[in-house]
Amino acid sequence: MSEHASMYPWPQGKTSAAFISIDVDADTPMLWRQRAAPQPKYLSEMEQRQYGLRAGIANLVAVLGRHGVQATFFVPGLVAARNPELLPGLLENGHEVGLHGFAHEATRDISTSEFGEALERSLAVFVAQTGRKPDGFRAPGWELTRDMHALLGRHGLYDSSLAGHDHPYTLDGVTELPISWSREDTTRFKITGLDARWAPTSPVVVLEEWLFDWEACAQAGGLFTLTLHDWVSGRPAPLRVLDALLARIRQDETAWIATGAELAAHDRRLPPDARASVVSTRD
Numbered sequence: 001m002s003e004h005a006s007m008y009p010w011p012q013g014k015t016s017a018a019f020i021s022i023d024v025d026a027d028t029p030m031l032w033r034q035r036a037a038p039q040p041k042y043l044s045e046m047e048q049r050q051y052g053l054r055a056g057i058a059n060l061v062a063v064l065g066r067h068g069v070q071a072t073f074f075v076p077g078l079v080a081a082r083n084p085e086l087l088p089g090l091l092e093n094g095h096e097v098g099l100h101g102f103a104h105e106a107t108r109d110i111s112t113s114e115f116g117e118a119l120e121r122s123l124a125v126f127v128a129q130t131g132r133k134p135d136g137f138r139a140p141g142w143e144l145t146r147d148m149h150a151l152l153g154r155h156g157l158y159d160s161s162l163a164g165h166d167h168p169y170t171l172d173g174v175t176e177l178p179i180s181w182s183r184e185d186t187t188r189f190k191i192t193g194l195d196a197r198w199a200p201t202s203p204v205v206v207l208e209e210w211l212f213d214w215e216a217c218a219q220a221g222g223l224f225t226l227t228l229h230d231w232v233s234g235r236p237a238p239l240r241v242l243d244a245l246l247a248r249i250r251q252d253e254t255a256w257i258a259t260g261a262e263l264a265a266h267d268r269r270l271p272p273d274a275r276a277s278v279v280s281t282r283d
């Protein structure tokens with residue numbers, strides 16, 4: 001069992017890794033919140049969110065393309081079903097597509113069987129549109145119960161919703177690509193109205209923060225998972241943050257920039273004694 005991040009065996013002489021992930025939420029979290037209403041009444045947040053599909057995703061794909069970086073886009077089944085060109089387009093650009101609930105169901109609002117139904121419905125959409133089963137899953141809101149987590153394992157999916165290590169690990173038999181709230185854009189940039197709980201952070205500050213975080217993570221030999229959202233980070237100033245961050249990471253030849261599927265496959269190929277394998281704490 002590896003207790004230190006620096007002990008994690010990255011491939012081909014690499015000593016750290018970066019995982020660029022984009023959650024294509026579009027309007028689904030808002031629709032889920034307002035699911036009891038016949039239709040959303042107000043336009044303000046809806047229009048902010050529509051920006052992602054109108055422009056944000058294409059902008060993000062363009063910046064990634066300039067750096068030759070392949071990312072993983074986690075897409076709710078409903079967003080894919082309503083935009084049938086989305087998944088094939090992302091795959092054509094060399095990116096990975098992964099699952100992110102069907103209607104971006106908040107996992108605290110649903111039962112295990114509802115979670116399972118959303119997973120099956122999403123898998124059907126992904127298989128119909130791309131011809132294959134996706135490799136990975138990310139939970140809306142980064143929350144899961146043990147039973148939901150076990151269902152991911154039964155489907156052979158990797159998960160990227162939890163944060164129990166600085167590098168890939170196996171939790172209760174499921175490959176985990178750890179996330180981080182400190183490398184996430186909505187807590188910095190997302191303001192949907194006057195009732196916002198915080199002011200937007202300057203992109204200049206966020207860039208400095210993420211560069212600092214990258215350097216600390218790389219030195220510790222860990223996995224730097226960045227989580228962006230189509231409608232938040234697809235705008236000009238946050239795009240510059242991504243552009244500068246990728247330029248910095250790419251300067252480091254010992255950094256492996258990989259998709260979730262590549263990271264999970266690497267971790268699963270490691271001999272059992274080189275893998276960080278843990279069981280969740282139980283009462």
Ligand SMILES: [Zn+2]
Pocket residue numbers: 023025100104139140141
């Ligand atoms: Zn989401």
